[in-house]
Amino acid sequence: MSQNARALPHISTTLEPNKLYFGDNLHVMRTHIADASVDLIYLDPPFKTNQDYNVLFAEQDGTRSAAQIKAFEDTWQWDQAAAEAFQMTVEEGGQVSLAMQAFRTFLGQSDMLAYLSMMAPRLVELRRVLKSTGSRVNLDLWYTGPPTKGGHRHGEFTVCRHPDPPHGGPGFDQSHRR
Numbered sequence: 694m695s696q697n698a699r700a701l702p703h704i705s706t707t708l709e710p711n712k713l714y715f716g717d718n719l720h721v722m723r724t725h726i727a728d729a730s731v732d733l734i735y736l737d738p739p740f741k742t743n744q745d746y747n748v749l750f751a752e753q754d755g756t757r758s759a760a761q762i763k764a765f766e767d768t769w770q771w772d773q774a775a776a777e778a779f780q781m782t783v784e785e786g787g788q789v790s791l792a793m794q795a796f797r798t799f800l801g802q803s804d805m806l807a808y809l810s811m812m813a814p815r816l817v818e819l820r821r822v823l824k825s826t827g828s829r830v831n832l833d834l835w836y837t838g839p840p841t842k843g844g845h846r847h848g849e850f851t852v853c854r855h856p857d858p859p860h861g862g863p864g865f866d867q868s869h870r871r
Contacts (some may be wrong), residue, residue: 717860722818731822734829739767741808768804775807782813789813 714721746769747761768776779797783790793813800806823829 719815719818722815722822726818726822728821729824732824732827734819734823734827736819736829738812739765739808741769741805743804744768769808770804770809771802771807775810776802779806779810780813780816782810785814785817789817848868 714725745766746764748764750758750760752758780795782793793809796809797806800809817831
């Protein structure tokens with residue numbers, strides 16, 4: 694069992710099927726998800742685009758409405774919360790701690806270091822909870838041009854699976870689909 698799981702002995706050793714957890718994924722993983730207990734991780738993190746994203750609504754005829762609401766901000770700043778996240782990650786020790794300290798030397802107390810300080814502990818926890826035979830799906834959308842006639846954009850996604858899946862079929866590291 695990982696250091697985090699030992700520090701939080703109330704972590705369940707089995708997941709309740711079909712249960713949806715709502716909240717900060719770092720807290721949920723540390724308090725509810727046991728080591729090597731997850732078969733699939735779908736990862737669509739913020740990518741530090743420095744943009745605000747809105748939910749756009751459509752009119753009944755399908756045309757874009759002027760109505761919209763802010764969905765989330767993908768902007769980061771070095772502040773007290775970032776400093777605390779950085780310090781907590783460094784205090785965990787290990788290779789991630791060394792990498793974060795090197796990033797701080799290179800980047801200083803910057804917006805990028807704030808982003809990395811948020812992501813690093815989450816990536817560590819994702820690795821902890823994923824089974825050795827598990828898969829990780831990343832949604833990486835790179836827009837390749839203007840919208841098509843229907844208003845759609847072409848994107849790309851990446852699937853990373855265990856190179857030797859237990860069912861004996863051919864494994865693959867990455868598959869790109871457009």
